[in-house]
Amino acid sequence: MKRKLIKIFLLLMCTAMAASCSEDEELDISQIDFNPNNWESGELDKWLHSNFVVPYNIEVKYRFDRYEVPLDRVLAPVREDKVIPVMETIKYTWIDPYEAEGGSTFIKKLSPKQFVLVGSASYNDNGTITLGTAEGGRKVVLFVINNFDKTAKGEVRQMLHTIHHEFAHILHQTVMYPQSYRTISTGYTASWNDYSLAEARARGFISQYARSNPDEDFVEMVSIMLIEGRAGFNAIVNSSPAEAQPLLRQKEQIVVQYFKDAWNIDFYSLQTRTQTAINTL
Structure with a gap:
């Protein structure tokens, strides 16, 4: 692989004034014993x-x-x-x-x-x-x-974004998604982080990182469709420029059909289960 x-x-951007981005605060390890010589298997x-x-x-x-x-x-x-x-x-x-x-x-x-x-x-x-x-x-x-x-929905989604993203890589490296997906959007670039989310969405990309290459585009679609749920994804599409909306819908349909053909999974059902789990956590 x-x-x-x-x-x-x-x-x-993390600045000295932003407490939530304080490196010193996060790196307080005074109460953590991480000496490997002290390790014993526990509960x-x-x-x-x-x-x-x-x-x-x-x-x-x-x-x-x-x-x-x-x-x-x-x-x-x-x-x-x-x-x-x-x-x-x-x-x-x-x-x-x-x-x-x-x-x-x-x-x-x-x-x-x-x-x-x-x-x-x-x-x-x-x-x-x-x-x-x-x-x-x-x-x-x-x-x-x-x-x-675990009660902060934003933090849960943030962590799940990473996990769903990588798991989608495993899936497409096992069974490849349709090649037609690669031709829906134009404007892939290694400098994806130099462009805004609005610019990415205008080209039919679900995220900035999705612009980096077709594989990342595909797994970002899978991940964000799952962590946002159907209603959240629809809101993203509906708020995108009119010319971008058909592109996002084409990608959505390929993702849904891929999960059915490759894994016999109803993606919309998976999406609902994921959202129910996040909302009831």
Whole structure:
């Protein structure tokens, strides 16, 4: 499988005046014991083994391992009290809907096999922060876990964006989406981040990052259609320029048909299950 490193950025400038973007605050590790020499398997490890390793063969790494994350970033370990809420959320809003629509074998076979949890954000030189990365279709790294609140719908969607994005990569690398998808929009560019969301939407792209190449366009459509739900997606389309709306609808129909033909999954039903899970979390 082609090795990929996918980054989902929060496109907000962090300044010294913005408390929510305070690196010093996020990197307070005074109450966290992450000495590997002190590690002993405990109840949390047993819970993760029972709920993820046994049923899905998914490893969850929460104890700080410098070699699992970028070496050029200052990062904080995850607080142990955040691990179960995060993983419960992932199971309830991502695994369960897919399992209900695609079956247990589907999710066991195709799911990423490792989640790595990091307490703080990964700060970039250009003023953005990296919220998650996905590598090779088998490893997902989630940042900013120490701030996670499962009752905050925006945070849940933000985390799910990364997971749905990468899982869609796994799907299309297993069974390719129709080539006709690649010709719907024009204007793919490696400099996607130099253009606004409005400019992207005017060309029929669901997000700025979708402009980077057709594969990212496809998985961004899948991810955003799922995290926004049908009503949310319709609102995005209806608020886009008139000339862009047919392009987004064409992409929607290809996504829906792809899931039916390749995986025998009713995408609209999956979309409804995902939204119900997010709303009732």
